[in-house]
Each structure stands twice: as C-alpha cells, then as structure tokens.
Amino acid sequence: MTKFINPGLSKTSRRNVLRGSILAGAAAMTGAGAMAAQRAPRLDRANATSARLYKAAGEQPADSTAKPADLSGYTRVKQELVAPPFAPKHEQVATGGPKIVEITMDTTERLMVVDEDTGAEVWALTYNGSVPGPLIIVHEGDMVELTLRNPHDSMMEHNIDFHASTGALGGGALTHVYPGEEAVLRWKATKPGCFTYHCAPGGAMIPYHVTHGMNGAIMVLPRDGLKDAQGNPLRYDSIAYIGEQDYYLPMDETGEYRTYEAAGDDYSDSLEAMRGLVPTHQVFNGAVGALTGENALRAKVGETVLMVHNSCNVDSRPHLIGGHGDYVWESSFSDAPLTGMETWFVRGGSAAAAMYTFEQPGVYAYVNHNLIIGAMLGGTAHFVVDGDWNNDLMEQVVAPRPFTT
Numbered sequence: 042m043t044k045f046i047n048p049g050l051s052k053t054s055r056r057n058v059l060r061g062s063i064l065a066g067a068a069a070m071t072g073a074g075a076m077a078a079q080r081a082p083r084l085d086r087a088n089a090t091s092a093r094l095y096k097a098a099g100e101q102p103a104d105s106t107a108k109p110a111d112l113s114g115y116t117r118v119k120q121e122l123v124a125p126p127f128a129p130k131h132e133q134v135a136t137g138g139p140k141i142v143e144i145t146m147d148t149t150e151r152l153m154v155v156d157e158d159t160g161a162e163v164w165a166l167t168y169n170g171s172v173p174g175p176l177i178i179v180h181e182g183d184m185v186e187l188t189l190r191n192p193h194d195s196m197m198e199h200n201i202d203f204h205a206s207t208g209a210l211g212g213g214a215l216t217h218v219y220p221g222e223e224a225v226l227r228w229k230a231t232k233p234g235c236f237t238y239h240c241a242p243g244g245a246m247i248p249y250h251v252t253h254g255m256n257g258a259i260m261v262l263p264r265d266g267l268k269d270a271q272g273n274p275l276r277y278d279s280i281a282y283i284g285e286q287d288y289y290l291p292m293d294e295t296g297e298y299r300t301y302e303a304a305g306d307d308y309s310d311s312l313e314a315m316r317g318l319v320p321t322h323q324v325f326n327g328a329v330g331a332l333t334g335e336n337a338l339r340a341k342v343g344e345t346v347l348m349v350h351n352s353c354n355v356d357s358r359p360h361l362i363g364g365h366g367d368y369v370w371e372s373s374f375s376d377a378p379l380t381g382m383e384t385w386f387v388r389g390g391s392a393a394a395a396m397y398t399f400e401q402p403g404v405y406a407y408v409n410h411n412l413i414i415g416a417m418l419g420g421t422a423h424f425v426v427d428g429d430w431n432n433d434l435m436e437q438v439v440a441p442r443p444f445t446t
C-alpha cells in the first residue's frame with residue numbers, strides 16, 4: 042500500500058545525530074527557539090508562551106509520594122500491533138477480568154512518498170513506521186502498558202499523548218525519549234470510545250511532528266461490546282482503520298517540492314508552510330492512493346465494517362459514496378450511536394467510528410466530503426465490494442442514450 046523510499050534509513054553521521062537530537066531536545070523546552078538560531082524560522086510570542094506552559098505542565102511530578110497502582114486482579118496480555126488499515130487481533134466482548142495490555146511502539150523516522158505523480162515526499166515521523174500509527178484496541182477498565190522506543194539512528198526526540206488517558210498531558214510528560222532511549226507508560230482506559238494519540242514534544246514541535254505523520258488511534262470498547270440506542274448488541278465483521286493526514290510540504294520558487302537529506306532538515310521551511318494553514322496534501326493512510334486502486338479496501342455484500350477514522354489535526358467529514366453510516370459514534374461509546382448518517386464529523390484532535398453493512402457490490406468511495414480535499418488533496422479511499430446486485434435497491438432502467446425532442 043504505502044510505498045516507502047529508503048525504508049531502512051541511510052547511515053547517519055554521528056555529527057548529524059547529535060545536531061538533530063540536541064536541537065530537538067532544546068526545542069522541546071523552548072519551542073522552536075533552538076532551531077531559530079540555525080535556520081531562523083519566524084517565531085511569534087504565542088509559540089514561546091505555549092512552550093513555556095507545556096514545560097511547566099510537564100514538570101509536575103507524577104510519581105513522588107503517590108501510592109503504587111493496584112494491579113491486583115489484572116492479567117497480562119501482549120497485543121501485536123499491525124500496520125493500517127488493519128486492526129490487531131481482539132475480542133469485541135471482553136472475556137475474563139481486566140487486563141494489562143502490553144504494546145510496543147518505535148518512533149521511526151523515514152522518508153516516505155506522499156504523491157508518486159509529483160514526487161512529493163516527506164521525512165515522516167511515525168509510530169512503528171506507518172502513517173497513521175497502529176490502531177490499538179482495549180476494553181474499558183483495561184490498562185495500556187506501552188513501551189515507547191526511540192531508535193538509535195533517530196534524529197529527534199519523541200513522546201506520546203493519549204487523548205484516552207488521564208493526567209500528565211496524556212502521558213506526554215512521562216514519555217519523552219531521545220534517540221536510543223525507551224520509556225514505559227501504564228494508564229487505565231476509563232473512557233470508552235475512539236481516541237487519537239500523537240507526539241507532542243513541545244511548542245511548534247507539536248504540530249511539526251503531528252503534520253509529519255506522528256499520530257494514530259486507540260479504540261476502547263465497552264467490556265460488553267458495542268450497542269445500539271436500545272442496548273442491543275452490535276457486532277462487526279471487520280475493521281477499516283483510516284487515518285487522515287494533512288501535510289504542508291515546502292516548495293521551491295518553481296513550485297517543485299523540496300527534498301531533504303534527513304528528518305528535521307525541513308523544520309524551518311515546514312513552519313513557514315504550516316503558517317498558512319493550507320495543506321498541500323490531505324490524504325488517507327499516509328499517501329495519495331494508499332487506499333485506492335490495488336490498495337483498495339475489500340468487503341463482501343452482507344459484511345459489516347467498522348470504519349475507524351482518526352484525524353489528529355484537522356476537522357473531517359467522512360462520507361461513504363453509495364452507502365451510509367448505519368451507526369456512528371462521534372463521541373463516547375457510552376452514548377447512543379447516531380443512525381442512518383449520510384456524512385459524519387470527526388473533530389480535529391479525535392477519532393470516530395462508523396458501522397456499515399454493505400448491501401450492493403461495486404466500488405464505494407470513502408471521502409472527506411469537503412470534496413476539494415477528497416478529490417484534489419488525496420482524501421479518498423475505496424471499498425471494493427463483492428456480491429450480487431440488488432435491483433430492488435437500484436436499477437438502471439434506461440442506459441444513457443440519445444433522446445429526441
């Protein structure tokens with residue numbers, strides 16, 4: 042699906058590593074100030090203020106004299122994360138008591154093609170190498186225990202803020218890892234629903250990392266599974282995990298996309314491009330065409346698909362052309378789902394779920410129904426559905442033909 046260039050990352054000189062990590066680390070404390078000296082991006086006071094506030098919040102002690110967590114009654118399980126658009130193996134209805142779900146994510150920096158037609162590429166900042174980062178699935182009451190590792194050949198500092206968690210900036214304050222470091226964070230999933238997670242190193246580095254791909258989703262299911270408004274169980278056959286990603290790729294004077302030697306080298310140019318708030322690309326799963334054509338999602342007539350849509354930075358309005366959202370959870374899974382939706386809403390900084398049972402075969406386009414984004418910036422995925430056509434639902438009574446007046 043998504044095509045990567047140089048997936049193993051070329052060897053990086055020690056000088057570059059030091060330059061990248063030192064600057065990234067300093068920037069985490071001072072916003073982009075540390076990089077300003079080298080590349081002179083335009084900074085404003087608001088950014089410096091936000092960086093100071095972030096640093097102050099991050100300095101709150103999280104472990105001082107608090108009593109240890111009560112882990113009695115929990116059993117430990119490992120969840121093997123998989124690349125989007127797939128979902129990890131999971132139960133829809135939890136069996137047994139609450140679990141400590143162990144996961145591992147690596148903060149991988151890699152050069153990624155965004156649009157093969159134009160050659161646009163980005164030094165993507167990722168969790169486990171994919172945009173979006175992998176989907177995590179747990180049940181309400183479970184603990185998530187994440188080992189976050191920053192590879193030795195990384196250029197930058199990373200961390201993670203789980204919107205589903207409570208305290209310490211969503212865990213962001215407790216997970217800053219420099220190249221070659223790892224941290225372990227455990228938090229209790231008390232809120233059922235779909236939630237975004239993202240990197241948040243501080244100041245302007247936060248949107249920089251997020252708009253370079255460093256975000257994903259976690260789904261916290263009710264222990265007894267999804268339900269309709271009357272409390273009847275709702276079950277799905279498969280999950281399609283879609284991450285909407287806005288990129289602001291710098292261009293040169295001739296309108297060609299710039300290329301860079303290493304992650305972080307585009308920092309100054311990117312900040313300039315981001316200021317306009319006009320993305321050059323707004324794609325599903327990392328790249329134009331990542332979920333269309335031969336990469337299309339597959340389903341069968343009668344199959345119920347749960348579409349989990351993550352949008353960390355921008356508002357989105359998903360619409361399934363030729364289908365519907367039978368049940369849509371824009372908010373908590375504790376709330377009754379919306380039903381029969383034509384278009385639903387994913388607030389920037391959140392994830393949402395929509396359930397649909399396919400009734401006709403053919404190609405369905407799943408788009409951001411800001412159609413400029415859907416058709417011109419890359420915000421389109423395809424479902425190819427196999428099965429038998431139902432003329433009761435639709436029939437071409439007369440094929441296009443000339444008519445006379």
Ligand SMILES: [Cu+2]
Binds near residue numbers: 148
């Ligand atoms: Cu990061």
